[in-house]
Amino acid sequence: MQVNFSKYPDQLVPAIVQDAQTKMVLMLGFMNEEALKQTEESGKVTFFSRSKGRLWTKGEESGNFLMLKNIAVDCDNDTLLIKAEPVGPVCHTGADTCWNEENQETDFLPYLEKVIAERRVLPVEESYIAKLFSRGINKLAQKVGEEAVEVVIEAKDNNDHLFLEESADLLFHYLMLLQAKGFTLKDVTGVLRERHVKK
Known part of the structure; x- marks a missing residue:
């Protein structure tokens, strides 16, 4: 999997997170090369937090981890699709998704x-x-x-x-x-x- 991190000035590519089971889009984060590597190695979805200025594993404080199932890169090699299994609500507000949608199996x-x-x-x-x-x-x-x-x-x-x-x-x-x-x-x-x- 070749990811073109250099396409963006900050070396951060968008990472769309989708529930592997329900196919609902859960959130959007950003990954640099190190975050992608840690995600693959740990099995827990990890981003580069722009506000914290460091790697941030989703759920590191709340326990609501995103357990990695699959990673795919788009046709331009500059956007990631992360399929994961959420452990609890995904949004910091307590909602299932960052768009305040209910994450239900529909298919x-x-x-x-x-x-x-x-x-x-x-x-x-x-x-x-x-x-x-x-x-x-x-x-x-x-x-x-x-x-x-x-x-x-x-x-x-x-x-x-x-x-x-x-x-x-x-x-x-x-x-x-x-x-x-x-x-x-x-x-x-x-x-x-x-x-x-x-x-």
């Missing part, structure tokens, strides 16, 4: 759809997904029906944990059934969006 279902598609095309040994797909559309449809009944049963009881577990099972198998029919959640939300516009 897990598309990710899960991708995993299902990959396991279907390239089955992993002992994969439940591959085994169920191999049993055909009728078995998949039957499984969705069974899970739907279990959701209804748990909805009538007071065990929230079991209700959520069965709901997750239903959604998971429904995603598989959609793919078996050649569709994804995007197709379903498209229908819902169209209905919403009509109303």
Whole structure:
């Protein structure tokens, strides 16, 4: 990874920090060559603080570290994208991000759809997904029906944990059934969006 620190008079390149899981942009800092090296070696995101005039590891006082997952440099070699796992709030105000946004996972279902598609095309040994797909559309449809009944049963009881577990099972198998029919959640939300516009 070649980073062009000399492009800037102060030898500091912008470092955009993104949550490795949720993909939310968390903050913007600046790194010199030493800060980048310390980040890579320690596994904790470290910047050069312009106000402090020294290296500064995010979380060194609060304990809200940014645990390094990946570093990438842009096409001009003068800006870094740091993917990290935040340990607590990122902003000094106590907010999740420096833009006062809530850091929530918003893209897990598309990710899960991708995993299902990959396991279907390239089955992993002992994969439940591959085994169920191999049993055909009728078995998949039957499984969705069974899970739907279990959701209804748990909805009538007071065990929230079991209700959520069965709901997750239903959604998971429904995603598989959609793919078996050649569709994804995007197709379903498209229908819902169209209905919403009509109303």
